[in-house]
Amino acid sequence: MSIFSEENVFNDFIEKIGKAAQKICKDMRDLTLLVGDITRTSWYVIKHPSKLRWxxxxxxxxxxxxxxxxxxxxICFLMGLILAFQAAVQARKFGGEIFVADAVGFSILKELGPLMVAMIATGRAGSAFAAEIGTMKVNEEISALETMGFSPTRFLVIPKLVAMLIAMPVLTVFGDVSGLFGGFIVGITMLGLPGMAYYTRTIAVLHPSTMALGLIKSIVFGILIAIVGCLRGFQSESDAQGVGRSTTSSVVTSIFMIVIADSVLTMLYTFLGY
Amino acid sequence: MIEANKFRLGLFVLIGIALFLACLFVFGLSDMFTKKARFVSVFRESVQGLNIGSSVKYKGVPVGTVKKISILVDEKLILVDMDIDLSFFTTGKSKVQGNLLQKFYQFCRSERDKGLRCRLEYAGITGLKFVEIDYFAQPGEPVAIPRPDYLRKDVFYVPSSPGVFSDILKLINVSLERISKIDFENISNQMSSTLGEMKKIVSDPKLKKAIEQLKNMSSNLEKSSESIAKVLTEKRLRQIFNRVEDSLNSLDALAKRVTSQLGQAKLPATSKAFREAAESVNDTKQMLGNTLMKLDQAIDALTELVNYLNDDPSSLLKGKKKPKIDFPEPQKK
Structure with a gap:
């Protein structure tokens, strides 16, 4: 019987589905374990802040x-620039150039600012976390920590998580401001709008809550990047290639999780009326 | 482990926090520190396109925003709450004495009596609406929807005025209602009969002949006008006008001269002399008449003499014969 027989192909397909499902289940189990451990350790760190490696x-x-x-x-400046260009092309047809300020303001503050910052952070921080923990696993430093009775989560994950929780919103604020500035540049140069008119329109349509919604997203993205990066690091196989694979996987998984979280949050905001 | 660059990190965090606070302040947190008045209005029409946060404008100046939109179930009306920023209103004085809010409400109350109303207006072609506050009613005009009793005391009620669009809709509805009352069938029948009559008139040979004549007349008129146009060229017309003008000028000068000469003529004396002269002419004429009559008699006598002499030249020597007396002959028996 040929190895390409219909029965073998079907069996291989079923086997692949089974392995993928098994991997997903394992990932979910590891993720749940890690989240549980992080929660427990976070509570400990909140009670004993000095125990955190500041x-x-x-x-x-x-x-x-x-x-x-x-x-x-x-990147955020260029994103604001591109967004304003695209909005201007459409808005010009209806004589609504001033509405470019609305489009840029809302898009950058609620969506693109946090998302672009998260993408950059995934590439920089998520991969770095996975590679660092993976390398430690290769060198059996994690096993050593466990052997000595230290919690790897408290030593390796919590500092990263806290760092991301603080750095992401701050980065997002910078990203928001530079994105708005990009739109402003297009508004006053390409559209010929008075600078004060664009500024007035921007502050008229934007609200502190708009910015706050974006910052909440950035905090969620930061948590996801840190957890996924650390998870992939812990899941890394004990060789150099395994570290490389876990790094790649951390970036892909983080981006996937960020997009899903973004969708969920956007829907949630819409349901809540924001 | 590599140490973090503390200065760079501190700068990053501090600038980030400062930017965040600045953004919050610029995007509306400063509104918390501004003094606001609360306006309330009630609309009978649909407020579709009006949202929380929509602009409230006083004579086109954005002075506030819509804060709440609710439905009055019993009256089936829409209640709209608006926040008005008092910083937009100024008296020109450096500082207003007393309670600013109370003074503002006092001002609004007097303006309401002068016709201050709020109306929904479209903000462009997107269908979004804003509330326009302006003098849409005449001073002293009664309000369409009176202030609901259960409104809070600390809010200012601005009566609403129907929007332009609702006015147009109302007008369209009234127009449609009136149009629906028109008896189109009767009009159509009348029109068709009129058209039939008109067709008869149009097909009448007399009318055709009249039209033909009119056509001929018009062509003749055209020819005449062409001839006139040929004769009366612009140059010619100008010459005529110049001559007319010259003539008028001459006439004017003549009239002036006549007037002056009439002035110099001493009319009463002249007329008296003229009358005397006329009388003397009359006497002369009478005398001349007598003379002529005598002359005529003389001529007659002379003619008689000449005839007599011609008949009897010897009479010049013998003298005039005695007239022969013819006696009547006796009648024979």
Whole structure:
């Protein structure tokens, strides 16, 4: 019987589905375990803040926040510029150039600002977390920590999580402002709108809650990036290639999770009337 | 482990927080510190397109926003709450004495009596609406919807005025109602009979002949006008006008001269002399008549003499014969 027989192909297909389902179940189990461990450890850290490795928090904030600032500002500025260009082309047909300020303001603050910052943070921080923890796993440093009775979550995950919780909203604020500035540049140069008119329109349509909604999203994205990065690091196989695979996987999974979370939050905001 | 750059990190966090606070302030947190008045209005028409946050404008100046839209179930009316920013209203004085809000409400109350009303207006082609506050009613005009009794005391009630669109709809409805009352069938029958009559008139040969004549007349008129146009060229017309003008000028000068000469003529004296002269002419004429009569008699006598002499030249020497007396002959028996 040929290996390409109909029965073998069907069996392989079923086997692949089974393995994928098994992997998803394992991932879900690992994720649940990690989230449980993070919750337990977070409670401990809240009760004993001095037990948190604040120096590590600073390091990760510098790595994921201040070092990512130039790229975040540039990308969000260009995003605002592109968005305003596209909106201007459509708005011009109806003589509604001033509504470009609305389009840019709402899109950047509620959607694109947090999303673009999350994408950049995934590429920088998520991959770095996965690679770091994966390498430690290869070097059996995690096993050593466990052997000595230290919680790897408290030492390795919580500082990253806290750093992301602080750095992401701050980065998002920078991203929002630079995105709005990009739209402003298009408004006054390409559309010929008076700068004060564009500014007045922007502040007339935007509300503190608009910015707050975007910042809530960025916090959720930060938590996701940190957890997924650390999870993939812990799941890393004990060889160099395994670390590479876990790094790639952390980026892909983070982006996927961010998009899903963004959809859920957007729907939630809509249901709540924001 | 590599240490974080504390200065860079601190700068990042501090600038981020400062930007965040600045954004919150610019995007409306500053509104919390501004003094506001609460206006309330009630609309009978649909408020579709009006949302929470829609602009409230006083004579086109955006002075506030819509804060709440609710339905009065019993009256089937729409209640709209609006926040008005007092910083937009100024008296020109440096500082208003006393309670600013009370003074503002006092001002609004007097303006309401002068016809201050609010109306829904469209904000462009998107269908969104805003509330326009302006003098849509005449001073002293009664309000269409009186202030509901259960409104809070600390809010100011601005009566509403029907929007332009609702006015148009009302007008359309009235027009449609009136149109529906028109007896189109009767009109159509009348029109068809009129058209039949008109067709008869049009097909009448007399009318055709009249039209033909009219056509001829018009062609003649055209020819005449062409001839006139040929004769009366612009140059010619100008010459005529110039001559007319010259003539009028001459006439004017003549009239002036006549007037002046009449002035110099001493009319009463002249007329007296003229009358005397006329009388003397009359006497002369009478005398001349007598003379002529005598002359005529003389001529007659002379003619008689000449005839006599011609008949009897010897009479010049013998003298005039005695007239022969013819006696009547006796009648024979």
């Amino acid at each position: 120096r590590d928090v600073g390091y990760y904030m510098d790595l994921c926040g201040s070092q990512a600032l130039p790229i975040v500002i540039m």
